[in-house]
Amino acid sequence: MTSVEEPARPNGRIRDAARTKAEILDVATQEFARAGYTGARVDEIAARTRTTKRMIYYYFGGKEQLFTAVLERAYSVIRQAEQELDVEHLDPVAAIRRLAELTFDHHEAHPDFIRLVSIENIHEAEHIAASEELGRIGSPALDVIRRILATGRESGLFTADVDAVDLHAMISAFCFFRVANRHTFGALFGRDLVAPDQREHYRTMLGDMVIAYLTADRAAD
Amino acid sequence: MTSVEEPARPNGRIRDAARTKAEILDVATQEFARAGYTGARVDEIAARTRTTKRMIYYYFGGKEQLFTAVLERAYSVIRQAEQELDVEHLDPVAAIRRLAELTFDHHEAHPDFIRLVSIENIHEAEHIAASEELGRIGSPALDVIRRILATGRESGLFTADVDAVDLHAMISAFCFFRVANRHTFGALFGRDLVAPDQREHYRTMLGDMVIAYLTADRAAD
DNA sequence: TTACTAACGAACCAGTTCGTACATTAGCCA
DNA sequence: TGGCTAATGTACGAACTGGTTCGTTAGTAA
Numbered sequence: 001m002t003s004v005e006e007p008a009r010p011n012g013r014i015r016d017a018a019r020t021k022a023e024i025l026d027v028a029t030q031e032f033a034r035a036g037y038t039g040a041r042v043d044e045i046a047a048r049t050r051t052t053k054r055m056i057y058y059y060f061g062g063k064e065q066l067f068t069a070v071l072e073r074a075y076s077v078i079r080q081a082e083q084e085l086d087v088e089h090l091d092p093v094a095a096i097r098r099l100a101e102l103t104f105d106h107h108e109a110h111p112d113f114i115r116l117v118s119i120e121n122i123h124e125a126e127h128i129a130a131s132e133e134l135g136r137i138g139s140p141a142l143d144v145i146r147r148i149l150a151t152g153r154e155s156g157l158f159t160a161d162v163d164a165v166d167l168h169a170m171i172s173a174f175c176f177f178r179v180a181n182r183h184t185f186g187a188l189f190g191r192d193l194v195a196p197d198q199r200e201h202y203r204t205m206l207g208d209m210v211i212a213y214l215t216a217d218r219a220a221d
Numbered sequence: 222m223t224s225v226e227e228p229a230r231p232n233g234r235i236r237d238a239a240r241t242k243a244e245i246l247d248v249a250t251q252e253f254a255r256a257g258y259t260g261a262r263v264d265e266i267a268a269r270t271r272t273t274k275r276m277i278y279y280y281f282g283g284k285e286q287l288f289t290a291v292l293e294r295a296y297s298v299i300r301q302a303e304q305e306l307d308v309e310h311l312d313p314v315a316a317i318r319r320l321a322e323l324t325f326d327h328h329e330a331h332p333d334f335i336r337l338v339s340i341e342n343i344h345e346a347e348h349i350a351a352s353e354e355l356g357r358i359g360s361p362a363l364d365v366i367r368r369i370l371a372t373g374r375e376s377g378l379f380t381a382d383v384d385a386v387d388l389h390a391m392i393s394a395f396c397f398f399r400v401a402n403r404h405t406f407g408a409l410f411g412r413d414l415v416a417p418d419q420r421e422h423y424r425t426m427l428g429d430m431v432i433a434y435l436t437a438d439r440a441a442d
Numbered sequence: 443t444t445a446c447t448a449a450c451g452a453a454c455c456a457g458t459t460c461g462t463a464c465a466t467t468a469g470c471c472a
Numbered sequence: 473t474g475g476c477t478a479a480t481g482t483a484c485g486a487a488c489t490g491g492t493t494c495g496t497t498a499g500t501a502a
Contacts, residue, residue, distance in 0.1 A: 015449055015498055038260035038289065042490060050295050057491065059449095074453055075409075117405055118339050122257050125404035139410065165412050166426065168394065176402065177394030183346035184338055185393075188296075191386050205387065209434045216433035236468055236479060263460060273481055278461070280479095 003060050021059050023049045028056075029070050033112040036119050070126040072134055074113045084173040092152030095213065099144055100171045104203050107175040108194065112206060114179045127211055135163040142168055160212045170213070174206050242268045242280050249268050250275075250291050254333040255339050258288055289348040292341060293355055295334045299327050303361040313373030318428040318437065320365055321392045328396040329415065335400045379435045391434070395427050399417055 027048045032040045042063055046053035061068040085102055087095035107114055120127055128134045145164040152158035178193045186192050193202065242371035248269045253261045263284055281287040306323055308316035328335055349355045364384040373379035399414045400425060407413050416421065 017449065020449080036257050036259055036340075039256055041488090043488090051449095054451060054490085055449080063490065074422045076243050090386070091312060115343060117402065118343060119257075121402050121404045122343075123337060125408040128408040129404060135408065161396070166409055166423075167415065168410070169406065169412075170426075170430065172402075172406075173306065173398030174391065177390065177397055180395075180401075183342045184349060187346040187349040187356065187391065189363070189386055189389070191390075193390065197385065202387075205391075207429065208437065209391065212433040212437035213430045216429065216437070238479070241479085264458090272479095274461085275481065276479080284460070376448090 009019075011081060017059075017129075020049075020051050020055055024056055024059065024066070025070060025073055028066050029112055030076065030114070032067055032070055032119065033115040037063075037123060038131065040067075042066075064127065064130075066069060068131050068134075071116060071127055072131055074116050074133060077110070078113065079137065079140055081106050082144065085140075085144060087144065087148065092148050092155065092157055093146045093211055093215070096145075098151070099141065099148070100175075100206050100210050103141070103171050104175045104206055107179050108199070111179055114176060117176070118180050139168070152214065159216060162214060167210070167214075171206070171210060174209065177219060225349050230345050240281075241270075241272050241276055245272065245277055245280065245287070246291060246294055250295065250333055250337070253288055253291055253337040253340065258284075258344060261288075263287075285348065285351075289352050291349055292337060293352055295331075295349065296355060298331070299334065300358065300361055303365065304326050306361075306365060308365060308369065313369050314436070315433055316369045317366075317373070317388075317431055320362065320369070321396075321427050321431050322424060324362070325393050325396045325427055328400050329420070330423050333401055336395060338397070339401050357411075360389070373435065380437060383435060388431070388435075392427070392431060395430065399423060 024045065028045050030038075031045045031048070034040070041065075042056060042093075046056055049055075072100055081102060085099065087098050090098060120153060142164055145167055147160060149162060149164055149167070150201055182193045192198070245266065249266050252266045252269070255261070261284075263274055263277060266287075267277060270276075277287060281290055302323060306320065308319050311319060346428075363385055366388055370379060370383060370385055370388070404413045412421070
């Protein structure tokens with residue numbers, strides 16, 4: 001997981017709080033994503049680190065807080081990606097498509113994140129509620145969407161009253177479902193939504209869908 | 222759970238295999254949906270029925286098979302609803318909207334079903350794979366979509382090459398996400414996707430989105 | 443060099459959890 | 473009406489699980 005193997009004295013302890021914490025988080029992310037919150041085993045997480053279960057309780061307090069920490073880190077990754085997005089130079093249609101594709105790409109590249117979010121929803125977001133960090137910060141993507149929508153509306157390209165949060169939900173829904181429900185969908189309908197050779201197809205479909213919605217002639221209904 | 226209280230001799234047994242099985246399934250559905258597969262407790266399920274844990278093993282074999290049976294019944298309910306859908310008399314646009322609304326309504330009315338499907342995806346659809354019934358049967362919705370799309374294409378209303386399975390995924394994604402991810406979405410963005418007074422808004426949004434996609438002028442891209 | 447503390451490890455514990463062995467009875471059929 | 477079997481209930485146990493207790497050591501500041 002974490003870079004290269006240190007010289008690591010044959011069987012002496014190495015003291016590195018940061019590394020130990022990070023290693024626990026890495027393994028915990030995998031284990032929670034693999035087995036769900038209840039299914040994840042604290043002993044198993046400990047066994048797969050270079051440290052012991054004692055350290056999990058030492059650094060995180062318990063299983064619940066460990067899961068919260070895992071969620072916090074997972075969300076910070078996508079927030080980071082959204083923050084680095086630069087669409088100021090694009091026209092509204094291209095900008096929205098770009099943003100949608102960023103979400104698409106991130107969801108596809110981080111299936112563990114998707115699983116963690118699914119698991120957190122089963123538990124009714126109680127860990128997010130318990131997290132000071134996660135409750136406080138919003139989403140950079142929302143700010144981006146708000147700016148693009150404003151520009152698009154001014155230029156008359158977009159239908160007037162589309163809400164940024166709703167649009168974000170629409171984009172997330174498509175990207176999330178494709179990854180989160182790929183197993184049941186595949187088993188029931190015989191189609192692999194994340195098959196590599198279908199990737200471009202669905203990526204385009206998402207953009208087409210969002211743009212079609214934003215530019216549709218609502219009066220036609 | 223199940224209708225009225227029987228006369229039920231004060232403390233004598235009542236023999237009714239069908240009722241006992243159905244009651245176990247009812248309670249198991251709730252318990253699995255509430256706590257996830259691993260989080261669900263067989264003892265808890267038994268305690269909330271009028272029978273005992275022994276009967277769960279007698280009728281279903283074990284926790285795994287019980288969950289599979291729960292899934293089978295949950296899927297059969299939506300299949301039933303889709304089968305009763307009659308859109309032959311509607312024009313393609315109205316027909317698609319009707320179908321999308323049926324999915325929307327069913328997902329909203331059956332949050333337990335959504336949770337079960339989320340849980341099954343965490344477990345990579347292994348129970349669906351283990352179920353003879355679930356693997357065999359397709360989805361009535363797909364047949365409906367195929368017919369509507371064909372009509373819509375003939376009349377020139379819809380863009381040529383839209384696949385029925387993809388369209389089903391698009392509709393499901395929106396409906397599923399709204400219910401499945403309402404907790405994390407609400408906690409992070411402060412918006413309740415299933416707030417009753419927003420219901421019509423999202424129901425309309427879904428239809429608009431799908432129709433806009435189907436009728437969009439693809440050449441414009 | 444010494445002394446102090448953050449970081450660490452091994453063993454253990456109390457409470458669960460799925461599953462089963464064994465005993466019992468209701469209801470039907472000959 | 474007697475007997476047979478499907479249906480049911482009780483009690484238990486082996487394995488596991490989150491969390492803790494107690495003791496040890498690496499690194500560092502004085």
